[in-house]
Amino acid sequence: MNFDRLLSEGPISVTTIPRRTILAILGLLILGAVVAVVGPGLFSLSSNLCLESADEVRIESSVLEFSGDRGWSINAAAGCDNKIVGGTTTLPKDSISTDEASAERDFTLGLTSFDAWFYQGIRDTRSPVYTVRSAVFSDCGLFSGDECPNSQDDCDAFQAESSESSPAEFRYTDGSDLYCYKVERVGSVSDWTLAQGTDFDGTFTVEAAGRSDTDTISKDDVTARLQVADVNVDGDREHAHVTWTGSLAGELRSMDLSEFIATCENNCEQHTNEISWGVGAESQYSAYSAYDGGGFQSCVETEVDANGAPHTCVNAYNNRASNVFADASSGIRSFAGFDVADVRFQDGQIQVVADRGTAIDRPEFRILVDADWIGFSIPTVQPRFESVPDVTVIGNSQSTAAIDVRNTGETGEMQVFAECPSPISGGSDTAMVPSGETGRFFIPISAGPTETRDYTCTVTSQDTDTAETAQTTELTVHAKTSCPDGDGDGVCDQLDACPDEPGAGSNNGCPLEEVCGNDVDDDGDGRVDEGCEEPGGNWFENLFSGLPAIGGVGTGLDQLAGDLGMLLSGGGSWLAWFDVAFTVAIGLAVLMLVSTVLLNLFPTAEFVDLLPVKEWQFRLLVGIFFGVLAAGSAYAFVSSIVGKVLLLVVVGGAIGLYAYVESLVPG
Structure with missing residues (x-):
């Protein structure tokens, strides 16, 4: 900026160039001279x-x-x-x-x-930077202040020459002199956006x-x-x-560029990307802002009161404004953590x-x-098979064929692969084989479900880039059945966790056990949840838990109810039907025995007189009660293997005893 022009228009002094700016210019000149002399050689070396x-x-x-x-x-x-x-x-x-x-x-x-x-981007918020011009009006003779209207009008006209305003634009009266100050924009500053990168x-x-x-x-x-x-x-x-x-x-x-600001001295109204930005020190702008905001006015009032010549305040203001635009890029060079070749502005960014x-x-x-x-030019291999041994594989598994091939051509990459009939499949292997040497190739051989028999695969060896020198041979694969089943349960021995005991495929070939509470016949014996008890006992057990002598009645009745439901829905075996029939027979027999015979041993007529029921009704209810008890005990007994064995022993013994007694009675 041309401060001399501004000073010539009013009573302000020429801005002094800072000493460090002069030193920086001299340093750049010396550096430029060195680069001009040794730069080309230095660049070629590095x-x-x-x-x-x-x-x-x-x-x-x-x-x-x-x-x-x-x-x-x-x-x-x-x-x-x-x-x-x-x-x-x-x-x-x-x-x-x-x-x-x-x-x-x-x-x-x-x-x-x-x-x-x-x-880092430049924020598009530009803060103005001003210089101050002054004028002194004293044409009122002995009059001063508001009593001198011509001086006030002249000051108004002087300040109206600039549309800018700041605390530094004010007027001050000292005796017959009116000191009038106005500001003029000489540039702008902006700070940085948060966007940064490389x-x-x-x-x-x-x-x-x-x-x-x-x-x-x-x-x-x-x-x-x-x-x-x-x-x-x-x-x-x-x-x-x-x-x-x-x-x-x-x-x-x-x-971190917080110690620096972007500065603009000319054409600062253009778009951010079109402005010729510079680098200034944030501390210099802070010093200027503080002086503009009140320091300048305080200086004028103090200086006028002291000697009536406040020109030093104008010089101080304009010096601070000039310092805002002093190049601070050298500070970035020393502040960066890397060697800086240049500081430039492009596309609305500062670029270090x-x-x-x-x-x-x-x-x-x-x-x-x-x-x-x-x-x-590509070398070509010449394969020659030297060893192709047979391979054995079990169905649903994999084996490996180790094949030796000699390269009688140039050093190069060789591929060996096998093509086999279903259910056999072959893989491939690739290796670099030097000229005159033998390479070993490992070919995967896989088999699906198969019977025990032999298969023949075709093996090819060739250069990886061309089939012109390919050679073929045969490989014999001895396949074995994929599913031997020693216990005959339909689960292959290699997958059977219990190969000597028939079981279910869902249980890895092992026998199943009844799973309680799922309403399914898990073990296939025709009964659902047999041997299972509900937590805390079923309701039959709870009903009869006070009678230790018949503690198994509740379990038997619960099993009987479950099996009756299964039988009525079409399930179950003949053994289950036998258990139910035997239980019903025992229950009816006990009902008849109690109601018609045993109650005759007791004075039931006198007891019935005390109840609102008839005697036959009382006999029937008592018979049903003991019949149910007998049925529950009978079912708990006969539904188990031990019960059936004991029943056969008792019945067989009774028949044998009867036959024996009959044989002793004459004629």
Whole structure:
């Protein structure tokens, strides 16, 4: 800004240039001279790609980027202390040749430019910065203050020349003099948004056989796609892809710029992206804001009272305004955690550009090169089978065939695979076999369900890239039945947890046990939940729990009720029907015995007189009660294996005894 022009229009002094600004300018001049003298040599030393050989090379038979052609896949890490920018490096054909294929020509790779930077956005809220101009009106003679209207009108007109306003725009009367001050905008300042991050861009060059091309990489697209129209039979398309797989230095990823502000001195009304921004110190702007907000007015009042010449206050105000726009980018350079090459503004951002030699942690590249472009020759193997032993496999399992193949051709990659009839299937194996040596290949042989018999598989050995030298032979597979079943329960022995005891497939071939409470005949004996008891006893048991002598009655009645339901629904076996029939017979017999015989032994007539029932009704109720008790006990007894055995013993013994007694009675 031209403060001299402002001072010439009113009584203000020329702004003094700070001493540190002069020193900074001298330092930059000296540095520029040094760079001009030694810069070219220094740059050439620190900017080589330094890639003399590749770290990993392989040839891919079908590369999507090259329409399915062969391609070299090269992983390379640049050396020379990460000084990767500038110039190019030739990769000799021997350095990228592998056992799989040989390159026929060298090719040249270069990262000819590279910039990495930290960025932070500029907030679109611009605070004004002013300078002060002053005028003194004293045409009123002995009059002063409000009694001097001509002076006030002149001050109004003077201040109206500028549309800006601040606490520094005021008037002050001293005797017959009216000191009038106005402000004029000379620039703006803005602070930073919260958005910050890192970015980079660079240019790759690739060349072979006198043909070359360049393309750029960036954070949004780390792959350079280069086209070199030479011998490629597919016409103009991409011949090389160079992808940066490294990372930026960690110190570059975050920075605190709160000690700095963005400054604008000219055309500050334009869009943020179009303004020529500078870097200022936040402390200088704070000092200016404090002086503008009240310090200047206090200074004027003090100076006028002291000597009637407040020009030093105007100079102090304008000096502070000038300091706001003093370049503070050198402070960012010393504040950053990395070597700074440049501080610039672009796209509404401040960009702190890192020195190229320290911006990158891992300068690594993946290079895809069309093999047709640089040419290639591929060795061919000549397989010859030396050993193909038989293999044995059990149905529903897998085995491995170890096959020896000799390579009588050039060193190369060989594949061996087996093709087998169903239910046998064969796999494959691949290995690099040097010329004149024998490789062993392990081929998986799988079998599905099968009977015991032999199968014949066809085994092929060939170069992985061509079938021109393929050789075939036969492999005998001895298959064994996949499901021997010793206990005949339908579960194969190899899967049967109880191979000597028939069981169920759902229980891994072992016998099932009754599961209580699911209303299912789990063990297949025709009874549901037999032997199960509800927690706390069933209601029959609870009913008769006070009678120890007949404690099993409740269990028997509960089992009887469950089995009757199963029988009536169409389930159950003949043994269950026998148990129910026997129980009913016992219950009816006891009912008749009690109601017609045993009650005759007691004076039931006198007892019935005390109850509101008839004698026959009383006899029937008592008979039913004891009949039910007898039925429950009988069912608990006869439904068990032990009960049935004892019943047979008793019945058989009774019949035998009767026959024996009959035999003793004469005629």
